[in-house]
Amino acid sequence: MGERKRIGILTSGGDCAGLNAVIRAVTHRAVGTYDWEVMGIYRATQGLMSRPPQAVSLDLEKVGDILTKGGTVLGTTNKGNPFALPMPDGTVRDGSQDIIEGYHLLGLDALIGIGGDGSLAILRKVALQGNLNFVAIPKTIDNDVGITERAIGFDTAVNIATEALDRLHFTAASHDRVMIVEVMGRDAGHIAISAGIAGGADVILIPEIPYTLDNVCRKIKERQEQGHNFSVVVVSEAVCTETGETVTWSDRFGECRLGGIGQYLADRISTCTGAETRVTVLGHTQRGGIPSPLDRLIASAFGVAAVDLIANEKYDHMVTWQQRQVVDVPISEALGHYQAVDPNGTLVHTAKGLGICLGD
């Protein structure tokens, strides 16, 4: 069984459904199987930078009721880069050494980081700098982390978006409207194409496929001519305007956020088809709520496998989901392959085969 280890676990980047299922699985495997100690670190790297470090010892009782809970009981952040922390006087400070020191202050033998490509890249950089034993687990509703077929949170987000499309069909038909549904996904259209197919959309626009408004409006007019009085359009948040601009807004911290392409399309579709349009921005509903069974399952498999990687001292690796199995790969390999929707792949082919307009 080897030495008794003390391992840390943190959640980083935006939250999603399934994070607590990972925390639970890691605790079960580490405490239950290996008799190790697990420290749950609060608010991603912020917990390691705090003095004293902010963390809680996790046991089977503490994780007993978190499997079905959305969000993360450890908290997280998707703001700021610890290598360039903004200071009140406008300068930036490198906090990476504080993270490394926090790891040692907690007496950790290894750290499991659950994140998307951005936060995992930062964690890996810190781990390499400090020679920390680091293992990664991919999570993101965007499903854009390389190599892994699935990241935790994606399935739940697709379920939520699909359910929204199911609901919107009825109200669209009742009012003879074109419903535009804006979904998240950052630069990848995975949520849009998956939910769009599953939810029977008429038009799906994703950042990976350029579109013209003419093509979109032609599809809606065709439906009108065939006696279909309504249409449902799904658009991914990073789809650009026809002239190539990303639609964004700035929050009060000056951070640029994607959002608004749905309204842009609604105005233009209404003008060119004469239809009444309405926009639904699903936003953070896609990240919240009870994790789907598939997300719980993958989260559980990833949690167990990540602890086993530590037991085998196989560091700087990430667990991935490939052909119904957990396969570990070097983190650098996964982060080196951004996973966008393949314009020649099965889902695009399926959508076209169903007569769904992709705008091209």
Ligand code: F6P
């Ligand atoms: O990366 C996950 C994600 O939900 C994206 O799909 C979205 O663009 C972004 O995070 C929203 O971030 P925030 O929670 O900061 O608004």
